[in-house]
Amino acid sequence: MTSPQRRPGGRTARVRTQVHEAVLAELAEHGYDALTIDAVAARAGVHRTTVYRRWGDVGGLLADVLDAASDDDWRPPDTGSLQGDLAALNHEIQDALTADPPIVTALIAASFRSDKAELAQRRLWEDRYTRCETVVTRAVQRGELPPGTSPRPLLIAATAPIYHHLILLRTPPDPDLPDQAARTAAQAATTGAFLTS
Amino acid sequence: MTSPQRRPGGRTARVRTQVHEAVLAELAEHGYDALTIDAVAARAGVHRTTVYRRWGDVGGLLADVLDAASDDDWRPPDTGSLQGDLAALNHEIQDALTADPPIVTALIAASFRSDKAELAQRRLWEDRYTRCETVVTRAVQRGELPPGTSPRPLLIAATAPIYHHLILLRTPPDPDLPDQAARTAAQAATTGAFLTS
Known part of the structure; x- marks a missing residue:
């Protein structure tokens, strides 16, 4: 293609x-x-x-839909604080994963069905997490986080519980979880949990 | 059945x-x-x-396989410390998700394909997380964690990054992640991040 x-x-x-x-x-x-x-x-x-x-084929169609999702100007929230950014990001994720119709969850589920779609889904995750790294670098620049904080593990720690609940455990959305997961990750980051060793 | x-x-x-x-x-x-x-x-x-x-049908077969997985005497690791227990648990999870042949990941992927298998997979997650709650209650009894610490969100915070990497992001296993995710969650719990509000 x-x-x-x-x-x-x-x-x-x-x-x-x-x-x-x-x-x-x-x-x-x-x-x-x-x-x-x-x-x-x-x-x-x-x-x-x-x-x-x-x-x-269908896999090619899905892969192209997923690749097209990166052709946007999405940027992560910029609220002025690390915890605020992570919370706003988690709310965006929770909203997307609980939207009706469930487009995002259907695409993620479909990515288990086709190698092409799986690769495209991985490119999309990579694109999104790369864009989000600015949340961490801004926090370091503001002095909220110690220099040397590794963006990716912090972003994964903040967001993974939302995906785990809604995609894998398939529990009903917990309205407190986006804030709680953001707060936990931000606090851990503040104490140096994500310093590159 | x-x-x-x-x-x-x-x-x-x-x-x-x-x-x-x-x-x-x-x-x-x-x-x-x-x-x-x-x-x-x-x-x-x-x-x-x-x-x-x-x-x-195939969904019924998979559901019964998943239900049978709970018919064991599995208990979470008991290493004497919260961080040790969570790290050992995460290593078990990472080993299971990277085993060859990839039985566990194949079952999780299949659970997106059949309503019966999905329900059975959810029962299995619920069984496993319920058994793991003792890790948290033991830590409270030892005085490692403040009383009122909520087991489930802490367990999810500790384990979700492993599943997120290996099932959704499908990144290569990071040998440091099990320990790092355990340490981060344990530290956050110590500072009261998972107190029931």
Whole structure:
């Protein structure tokens, strides 16, 4: 699969957007098992041959949807404090994971089904966590955290409990968890728990 | 599905064990997509009608395998300190999630595919976390932790980063992570981060 070479907003980009929207709608309504190139093409109003030629299979479709999710200007919250940023980030994650229709959780579940989608999901996580590192570097610059604090383990410690509850344990969302997990990670970071050794 | 009523070690229990072993072997070798009642029956040396009658479908098979995992006498590590217990627990989890063949990760992935398996996986998580609560109550009794420390959020904070890395982010195992995540959670707990409000 090559990336579209035509001008943004042209027909190629329009088809891609229509197909992505159809993938998400089909996934949300019927789940991965019912996701087919034919259903996506019909829903997008695009010829099935176009979809087969450009995306190959369902895994290719999902991978492209996941890759497109990085083509945005999302930035992590900037509230002025480490704990505030992590709490706001966790609320964003909890909201996304409990949204209706459950697009994000459906994509994560689907990434267990296709090697292409799995790789794309990993690229998306990597993109998101990389963007979030500024939360930690800002906190170091403000003097909230000791220099040498490693951003990634701190970000994982802050956010992992939300994913663990909602994706793996599948417990009902706990409204206090985003703040609690943020506070715990921020406090640990303050005492040097994430210093690079 | 009813639970076997015959004596343990009898034919019913033997068939169940053979079928469970066949499910795990098929899952490890070929993955969920190739998992069928017929393949399991053939591998177990059991008549397919027996398997259909007793387990119904692949989801029922997986659910019974997951439920059987609770029929053991597993207890969390007892090293004499909270941080030691959590670190040993995290090493157990990391070892299980990186074992070859990848039985545990295959079961977790499969639990996204079947409602019955998902419910059984949730029962298994619940069983494991409940058994682990003694790690926290022992630490309170030793005076390591303030009374009123809530076991579950502390256990989730300690273990979630391991699952997040290996199941969702699918990053290579980090040999330092089990100890680091245990230390961070233990330190936070010591300062009262998990007191029930």
